[in-house]
Amino acid sequence: MLAVVVAVLVIYKANFPSYLYRYRLQISLSVDGQIYTGSSVIEVVWKCGPKIADSGRCGPTLDGQAAVIDLGSRGAVVATLRTGDTIYPVPHGAVDAVFICANAFGNRSTYEELPALPHLTGRRDLSPSNFPRLVWFSNPADMTSAQKITVENVANVIDSTARFTEAFVEITSDPVVMNIATKLPWFPALKLAQKGKGVLSMPGQFQLVYNMFVGESS
Template identity: 70%
Template sequence: MKWLAVMLGVVVAVYAAYKLNFPTYSYRYRLEISLSVDQIVYTGSSVIEVTWECGPHVAGLAQCSPSLGGQATVMDLGSRGVVVATLYTGENVSPVPDGAVDAIWLCARAFGNRSTSEDLPKLPHLTGRRALSPDNFPRLVWFSNPADPKSAQKVTIGNVASIIDPAARFTDAFVEITQDPIVVDIAMKLPWYSALQEAQRGKGIYSESGKFQLIYRMFVGENTT
């Protein structure tokens, strides 16, 4: 049995060395947004997971890349359609002209974490809830007809009343660290999503610089099974 203990020790040591050189930082948060129209409040929420995978430090720099799990947040406005807070902005330009923020940065920024190589190890230790500020908001897309992706229009805190309804305003928006399970049912809320995913998956679809378009990863994270 001695050889088994030795082998186990070697495996543990190798794994520890691997994790030391290739660390992973992951955290899960709930995004919840409320929109009031004619004194009726419509709320949507979803659980999103952010994972950073890092390589070894080379010349003092660690190569880290982020990915997302979970789905976009949907507010069902009934006869007025739906508003979706997407995971990605859908624009291949930085900074995004209207200031929309990807889900990768959204929660961390709300907690004052810059997601730099120095701040990444702090992310799994975040706790509590933080309100979203007007300059730290996700991409919002209004579908006047949820069954038609061509009805999509970008919405912001500033123009929601002029686009959806004069009485429309966002009343609450926050992120909260959670261990709740991830639920993916976006295809039930946006019936065209499956067709968009099938048409784009594996084709490296990117927005043209400065232009907005729907990309399937805006609605379901790449780490979602």
């Protein structure tokens, strides 16, 4: 009987494989000579169905939360998980958390490359073309103070001395930590209002969506 169960599990995993990896995203911003850093552990899981006609159907989910850089009196910068955009190509080249770590390691998360993802090790710096969506809250307690920023215009928006000094991803086994509500107190209400109810927005319209801040599995 045990042999039959094992055989069924082997067949199931062969036809419905899943690929999991976890990484730390860390970004540092210098303002007026002081370094501010935010980081978060993010877990990506790809679940696939049977391969048919040389192609497979796979879908990703995220666990974890956005990285928040607390700038004190200057507010906070959030590196979101999802870009919050509904048009492609995504404005300013912002990259989804599903792909940003894999991209840094040279893996495009294609069907053929997915099996390599759980075996990634080490750390990679982020390039300006492989960067998360950045949102600046001049007042972290007020979601209406949100403003999109980029690596290129941060000095024009926040402070003339502002510049990103470090940004990297690193494969880790550290646990996922969920405390976004302590950093963005309006978030629980946003999640309650949106999760499971669908969010409609016009193409090109910037709108805060709960899954920009926490993963679907969180």
